[in-house]
Amino acid sequence: MKRELDALFRPRSVALVGASANPSKLSHVALQNLSTGHFRLYPVNPKNQEILGLRCYPSVLDIPDEVDLALISLPAELALEPLKECVRKRVGVVIVTASGFRESGDEGARRERELVEAVSGSETRLLGPNTMGILVPSIGLDTLFIPRDRSERPTAGSVALLSQSGAVSVSFLERARGAGVGISSCVGLGNMTDIDENELLGYLASDKDTRVIAIYLESFSDGRAFVDIVQRISPRKPVVILKSGRTQAGKRAASSHTGSLSASSEALVDGALAQAGATRVYDEEELVDTAKALAVLGKISGDRICVVASAGGYGVIAADLIESVERGAALSMAALAETTQRSLKGVMPGFSSVANPVDLTSLVTDEMYDSVLGVIQDDPGVDAIIMSLELQPPNVTDRLLEVAERRCRSGRTPIVVSVFAGERTDEVVKVFGQHGVLAYPTIWRAVRSLGALARRGSHLNMRK
């Protein structure tokens, strides 16, 4: 079934209104970024015949083709007329990027009402204004006006982001890239004058490329509708949300940022999101961390965690972070079965601890770690494992990375890796991410992700 928003997510033809031949202009950057996409591209600018080797048209009305998606890259006061032309052209979706609308006071609010009137009752839908637009890596759709050498884009993958902040989008995309997480699409919501977060959620719900939906929101267009749709989506697709404007200061800041007024009480929002099965997070790093966990593992079926480390100290810190309610994830340390402990004794150094946390000591070898993970994956009393992977012990080699990957991808008890590899840590985490291994560079981020996975598992169980 073809849907209206396909014009936004899967356009066959894209027009860029206000395309500039001047490389220092944002609209030139956007044209450059769009020029490698898998769709027909039409720059629009009455002053130019050709830009970047592409024929340039005076108006969208002059383009001898249907236009699915148009990007209007002009200042706020110049956006209305081109938008009206797009409506006449029956463009599917128009993105208005400029700021200077509702968020900037009365004059801007009047301008925004004019945009609404222009599309009202037409076949044309409006994304924005005040948005960076859309990124769909799989088809090279990239309306972001940031040069790629300033902010490299992630690869195609299964995580979608809806975001009311361009900067949060950029940070998300950069972190996703660094973590080896692929993106299905990233949409800047802007002022949500026409297309809003709920409609986009509805689209992503049945988008087969999207397995996890991440959201940054400062205010709801319609809170009740949002909760309803999340409740409907979340059993099949995890939804993780960074909802800011939690405090009075945050609400005031959101109001001057996106012109949005969030009257909703924080306790109410929190309860509603939890009941709908959304995972709530609190900063830009946790948003990517959690989306990654949900994309790689989805859930864990209980809260009994086993920690395996060659560094005793990490085992102790992990145990605290797992069990602590106030300063931790409120999970529990698994009690290992007698048979598990006996098997561990057979493969570990004499004076190591075969209780949980399992302490391999600095005498650890790749083979020892492999055997120990195998034994623990056999214990039905363990719902997930934290593997503290340290590359410093003398008898450990890079083959331990292969061991980790094989054990993590075995389809048996889920494993989250916390990586301690000095200056190589970030690279190891990234490659693991690309290979479908859930890994983080600190103990807390590994434990925190297990917390999110356990809450999702428990929520799904309750629904049964």
Added chain:
Amino acid sequence: MKRELDALFRPRSVALVGASANPSKLSHVALQNLSTGHFRLYPVNPKNQEILGLRCYPSVLDIPDEVDLALISLPAELALEPLKECVRKRVGVVIVTASGFRESGDEGARRERELVEAVSGSETRLLGPNTMGILVPSIGLDTLFIPRDRSERPTAGSVALLSQSGAVSVSFLERARGAGVGISSCVGLGNMTDIDENELLGYLASDKDTRVIAIYLESFSDGRAFVDIVQRISPRKPVVILKSGRTQAGKRAASSHTGSLSASSEALVDGALAQAGATRVYDEEELVDTAKALAVLGKISGDRICVVASAGGYGVIAADLIESVERGAALSMAALAETTQRSLKGVMPGFSSVANPVDLTSLVTDEMYDSVLGVIQDDPGVDAIIMSLELQPPNVTDRLLEVAERRCRSGRTPIVVSVFAGERTDEVVKVFGQHGVLAYPTIWRAVRSLGALARRGSHLNMRK
């Protein structure tokens, strides 16, 4: 005044007992790491005449020099005799690295008592057993048995670490290096059979190279003495502590790791540490983050924070993290003075927010950011500033890094930078650290550090 522990921190001569000629042995790695230090070095091993070009002695007793510090790098069951020889030689401090003592059961406990008896009443002090020893970058003292290419060492600086876990030490050193934080010394406490954390704290209290003391501890040798000494030190030197074994699972894990039994109640420990003026942290990343904040800024004089960002979304997230008590640092957003807001209007784009958070929008330039910081540093109602530094906006250049550095080091209102620079972020944070600028790669870590600095400021005020 010369003190006993100078032999540990400032040895003029070091013996390595059990030095091996075999490059795959830990004791060979330790010898290599020690060989570039600023002290006389004597390998001891009856089987060799020379190792790494150094003359090798059959026993410490054969060394024709006074020995300040001896490192015994032999298995647990072979450590006692060399220790006795060190006592006869009147070595100042002996480090026994091996594990397999109290932490490993009854047999080990017996061995540990023998070590104690050997040094009891002598002029020789014992560090360990079960420790990595000591790192003092300024004199190249490095007993760590990890090759430097597996774990690069930080530079000399003002932060000392006392740690009951070798892995936490290594992680701390690697993170410090990555954050541009210099280290005065790092001591592995091990089983604290003789020299314990309290004696080391006493030494560091008057060590002129040390300005901040970081501690990882699983149990106190004497909790009351610890609190007393921290209370005495902390007005002059900030103390930050990661005390693990907070939960029942953590306590059990600590017991099998370092053989320590922590009976103390968590609430009691927490209260005592807070009253003593120590800053408590909860994971290995926060330990370095907080030590860095204390080393660079020491404290802030109040809790009124102003946020400046070119990304509106970051401003909103920061405001929430600053004010939220449950999911934040429980600080407050400063109310900017009328005069400040007037001045800001003069230097910012028309529709930007001149309230707090100050939103420079994507039209930000280096000069604009500079002027805005200057105006806010003049506002007496602001105790500290979070500068969200984004390198993606089109009119920002690398000169913004210079602006940040100059403003941060102006000696006026303290600034913490949260850096958003894509793949360059880690490098920017590191260089800032080396230049005495407090910077972090996420908003939360910047806000959290301000929380620690404000608590310290408030603690110091209460003492007045």
